[in-house]
Amino acid sequence: MDSSWLMIEGYGQNNPASLELLVFAQNNTVIGNFTRADGVPIYDTLNSMAAGRFGPIVLQDGNFIEEMQHFDRERLPERVVHAKGAGAFGYFVCTNDLSKYTQARVLTDVGKRTPVAVRFSRIGGNQGEADTVRDGRGFAIKFYTDQGNWDLVGLNLPVFWIRDTMRFPSLIHVNKRNPVTNLYDPVMFWDFISLLPETLTMILNVFSDRGIPMSYRTMDGHSTNSFSLTRPDGQITFVKFHLQSNQGVKNMPPDQATVTAGVDADFHVRDLFDNIAKGNFPSWNVSVELLAPENAKKMPWNPFDPTKVWPPALTTMLPMGVLLLNQNPTNFFAQVEQLAFDPSRLVPGIEPTVDRVLQGRLFSYTDTAMYRLGVNNQLLPVNRPMVAVANRERDGTGRTDGNQGGSPNYFPNSFNGPRGNSQFRTAPFPVQGLVQSYNSTQEDNYSVPALLWKELGETEKNSISTNIVQTLSQTPQFIQERALNNFYQVSPDWGNRVASLLNLSGFTPQAVSESS
Incomplete structure (x- = not known):
């Protein structure tokens, strides 16, 4: 990761705590092999x-x-x-x-x-x-x-x-x-x-x-x-x-x-x-x-x-x-x-x-x-x-x-313990x-927010953009640009509003592709 932005004059001088993650990134390489607590390496750490x-x-x-x-x-x-x-x-x-x-x-x-x-x-x-x-x-x-x-x-x-x-x-x-x-x-x-x-x-x-x-x-x-x-x-x-x-x-x-x-x-x-x-x-x-x-x-x-x-x-x-x-x-x-x-x-x-x-x-x-x-x-x-x-739950x-x-805590039993009722059978549904x-x-991240953005009035659009910038402005520029790119995919209007407030009006969004 390019960490040259750390040297930008003024960043972090009044709020050094905001540098913690970037200092870590400067001093450490990416850790290989995500593992469980027992040391077993895991391939996919993002999806169940x-x-x-x-x-x-x-x-x-x-x-x-x-x-x-x-x-x-x-x-x-x-x-x-x-x-x-x-x-x-x-x-x-x-x-x-x-x-x-x-x-x-x-x-x-x-x-x-x-x-x-x-x-x-x-x-x-x-x-x-x-x-x-x-x-x-x-x-x-x-x-x-x-x-x-x-x-x-x-x-x-x-x-x-x-x-x-x-x-x-x-x-x-x-x-x-x-x-x-x-x-x-x-x-x-x-x-x-x-x-x-x-x-x-x-x-x-x-x-x-x-x-x-x-x-x-x-x-x-x-x-x-x-x-x-x-x-x-x-x-x-x-x-x-x-x-x-x-x-x-x-x-x-x-x-x-x-x-x-x-x-x-x-x-x-x-x-x-x-x-x-x-x-x-x-x-x-x-x-x-x-x-x-x-x-x-x-x-x-x-x-x-x-x-x-x-x-x-x-x-x-x-x-x-x-x-x-x-x-x-x-x-x-x-x-x-x-x-x-x-x-x-x-x-x-x-x-x-x-x-x-x-x-x-x-x-x-x-x-x-x-x-x-x-x-x-x-x-x-x-x-x-x-x-x-x-039920069968006891002790603890x-x-x-x-x-x-003295109700039996096991089933089946011969001594009048509770049993299920077919009236309350759950509805089956197919799985394959x-x-x-x-x-x-990457499954359709943009169409719904795009529809919602179109329905907003000018006051709401300005308010959302202003509220975002209050915290997004406290992050390094590469994160701001990544967030901006997401906003542009929803609506160029949204991206332009936030970019202007961040003084990044010259930012050029990158195209993305999504799977269905």
Whole structure:
């Protein structure tokens, strides 16, 4: 790598911490042979192994499992992601019978109130940091249904940074502190995302006004990942869930956010608690975005790619219900810090898709909760379902109930132990292809952000460009140029705006090619 830019007069003199990665690169050659912890060399460190190009991740991928398990255990005791947050309780009311698509009673019993616990959070950062930092926000809901707990874990934004969970540890690492300086490092961040153009749609979202919500009450929610609604006859309809704030979407100007961070770092936590305490109960209209399998085949891109939205012309949006929060926690640690969400907690009639980020989360969230809270974390009052539990799980640290008494903990048995019910059989779906790592980094990274950019107004385009330059300007020129090239592939207009703000108006973009 050409490191002559290090000698540019003035760079790093007032902020030497920004030089850390480049100093390392100057003093070290590229390390050969990536290995697992046991020393075994690995070829593909970017992509997980899957059954077919668009199929699910396979359990035999030891490198993926080791990296995810180690990643899940890197922070104690706070969450490795979404550490800073707030929680509240309330209920969901079903307003539309969706039995045409699913057997999940929470979506079919009109008028039924289902208790919920909701946690809002910043994706990055640590527990004590400011709320009003530019970042995506978590929007997680635990439905205590009469068929068991259903966890809907989403964001305030409709898309995600990456399309393969193998890249998730790196995504979070570049949003954490530099391991040498212990400072947030825009060089790390922009180096990573500029090398992965699949992040462009999320860049448009995070660096828009929605990157700093005015409050948790005034932001929308999205499942981001896709799921399947299923019926006992095997019918499948793909679905994304959306929540629309009845308080209206309101965002905080960057200058105000900076001042607020210094005046009240817990502004969003305080706002939620105070408004509920005053009786200003926030609510959201919840909808389902439905995609029929035959329409999924018409999609111009992989329909299970979470870096993209679904074309409205191919989907149907239907109301689902109303979510209302009317109760604050009585003990934050017991009811919010110990609150654990897991996308694999799905009730009959709601199932996963082959969305590769979701597939990784099905494992990672379970593993993280077991590490952070123990193998029996679902016995904690805030996580405990409101229905009877009967399974083969016994013993373990933190077992606080009757350990299911004398019920047989094996199957088959002759002594009235619990058994499966064919009524809740999961819907089959076809999978084919060779098990190997499939490189998805160049699968249509530009068409969706190009469509979104065209829909933006002048004010939004200027705001996004200005917000990007605030941090991109703190990186070396070769990273700026790489990011610029990505912006130009989306729209020359976007590239020109950012280039002008960076004083790089003479930059010439390079053509790129993508695989289908």
